Amino acid sequence: MARPVPVDLACQSAAFTTDPFGEDFARCLPVLRDAGYRRVVLGPLDPSARGVEALGHRIHDAGLAPIAMAVQSLEANVMSGSPQVRRLGFEQLRRTVEMTARLGGDQLNGVPYGVHGDASSRPAERDVTHAAQLVGDVxxxxxxxxxxxxxxxxxxxxxxxxxxxAQAVRFVELSGSRNLRIHLDTFHMALEETDPVAAVAHALPHLGYLELGQSSRGLLSTGALDLAGFLAAVRDLGYTGRYGVEGFSRPLMQEPVADALRIWGTTFTTGEEFVRDAAALFA
Incomplete structure (x- = not known):
């Protein structure tokens, strides 16, 4: 058994499988626990799906805690200009919170502020404000x-x-909530931030979850990003919150999910290979 990882560390379960109700997921749980992880991140679930409580028990019985994920759709979207669609989006988020409680989870991640994958045009400022307030209420x-x-x-x-x-901090301020937290991810920051460490410093008062992903979306030890240097720098900033790691390899994923995330290649052969490689970064 590996030494315990000295941080509160989660792994995105898609490194093993994108079906949380299948046997591959059940087999991944002791692998994560024995590698020193404390949490497993689930993909989006239907809040009305059968088996949610049993899934939560399975995760907890393995010595881990679940992290759920919130999403929106074109029909239920807090970023919509339509009051009716916004209301449906709000109710969808509330149901996801209730589902997280049924799972026995204490963290809800995701993209609750709009439809993930919709990057066709900038939303109106009033719609961003509405979305922030609704997400803050949730x-x-x-x-x-x-x-x-x-x-x-x-x-x-x-x-x-x-x-x-910077946009995330403003979103929190618009929300009016003292409970809404930011989730930053090195894969996305590498595309958008001129200085990822400075970005973490700016978000730090509201930062609840810091996720590490490589440029290739594969093993954290291989890629263009100096994740060890980044990790040392954010620790120097004083970040002591939860961490996550994320990697994707097409053969381990259901095809529609891999297509949606644009994962076309084989970046690692097993989930165990990914989690042990990632855990070494925190040793």
């Missing part, structure tokens, strides 16, 4: 249940809403 409801709600800042090819830490 974050407050989540906090009352002991759940930290974060929102991920992703690159320009995945959203036109929030691409930088």
């Amino acid at each position: 974050a407050d409801e989540a906090a009352a249940l002991g759940i930290m709600m974060t929102f991920e800042v992703v690159n320009r090819y995945e959203t036109s809403v929030l691409n930088t830490a």
Whole structure:
């Protein structure tokens, strides 16, 4: 068994499989636990899906905690200019919070502020304000249940809403919530930030989750990003919150998910290879 990782570390389960109800997912849980991880990040789930409670028990019985993910759709979107569609988006987020509680999770990640993959045009300022206020209200409801709600800042090819830490901080300020937290990811920051460490410093008062991903979306030890140097720098800033690692390899994913994330190649052969490589970064 590996030495415990000296941080509160999560792994995106897509490194093993994109089906959380299958046997490949069940087999990945002891691998993560034995490699020193404390949490496993799930992909988007239907809040009304059967088996959510059983999934939560399976994760907890393995000695891990789940992190759920919030999403929006064209029909239910807090960023919409339509009050009815905004309301449906708000209710969708609230159901996802309730689902997270049923899972026994205390963290909800994702892109709750709009439709992930819609980067065709900039939203109107009034729509950003509406979205921030609604997401902030949901974050407050989540906090009352002991759940930290974060929102991920992703690159320009995945959203036109929030691409930088500065935009994320402003979104928190617009929300009016003291409970909404920012999720930064090195893969996206490498595309959007001129200085990723300075971006973390700017977001630090609101930063709840810091995720490490390589330029290739594969093994963290191979790629264009100096993740060891970045990690040392953000520790020097005083960040002591939760970390995550993320990697994708097409043969391990369901094809529609791989297509949606534009994962075309084989970047590692097994999830165990990825998690042990990533854990070494924190040793």
